[in-house]
Amino acid sequence: MPQYDLYHNEVKNGLRKDGWTITDDPYTLYSKVLRLYADLGAEKLLAAERAEQKIAVEIKVFNSPSQVTELQKAIGQYNMYRSILRRLNPERKLYLAIPEEVYQDFFQQPAIQDIVNDQTIYLLIFNPDREVIIQWLN
Numbered sequence: 001m002p003q004y005d006l007y008h009n010e011v012k013n014g015l016r017k018d019g020w021t022i023t024d025d026p027y028t029l030y031s032k033v034l035r036l037y038a039d040l041g042a043e044k045l046l047a048a049e050r051a052e053q054k055i056a057v058e059i060k061v062f063n064s065p066s067q068v069t070e071l072q073k074a075i076g077q078y079n080m081y082r083s084i085l086r087r088l089n090p091e092r093k094l095y096l097a098i099p100e101e102v103y104q105d106f107f108q109q110p111a112i113q114d115i116v117n118d119q120t121i122y123l124l125i126f127n128p129d130r131e132v133i134i135q136w137l138n
Contacts (some may be wrong), residue, residue, distance in 0.1 A: 005062045011097050011124075012040060013131040015057070020044045025107040038041060038081050038094070054092040056085060062102045063109050071112065077120055093126040093138075101107045 005118060012022055024041030029075045040057040046053060046093045074096060084093045098107065116123065123137040 003085065007097075007099065007126070007128045008039060008060055010128040010131045011057065011126050012135070013058050014126050014133045015040065015042050017131065018044075018133045020055075023054075024056075029056075029081055029084045029088070031088065036081060036084065036086070039097070041092070054089070056081065056092050056094045057097050059097040060095065062098065062106065067102075067106050069108075072116070075115070078121055079119070093122060093134070095122045097124040097126055100125050100127045103135075 012025065015022060020042040021044065022040060022042050026037040026039055027041030029036040038056040039059045042055050042057065044053045044055075058074070058081060060070065060074045062074075064070050073078055076097055078094065084091055103123070107116065107123070110129060121134075124133060125135040125137065126133050
């Protein structure tokens, strides 16, 4: 079993407040001989469409001395998970959840924005103190 990230419960509570149902904690990704774990799986009924939206969420805190190294690891993990999801569960979107402070201080830098855009990383910005989702960026 994977170890929970620092803000695991805060993101989970924020998703619930935003109307999501947590379906997997963790969300297991099986691919041939690999078994990987995204932090959460969730679903939300979209009333206007009468359909469900499904997501997987990988939470990253970026609390090491080098945020660039953390980003490198997060991108590698994100791309592995996305590759497996595309094959096994293509209707589920993968989001990288990051704290609001990290988004404002690090992810707003032009070079980081270019990398995130080039990699087509979906971001979920959360406030850990209030346990709320601040923004979804596709």
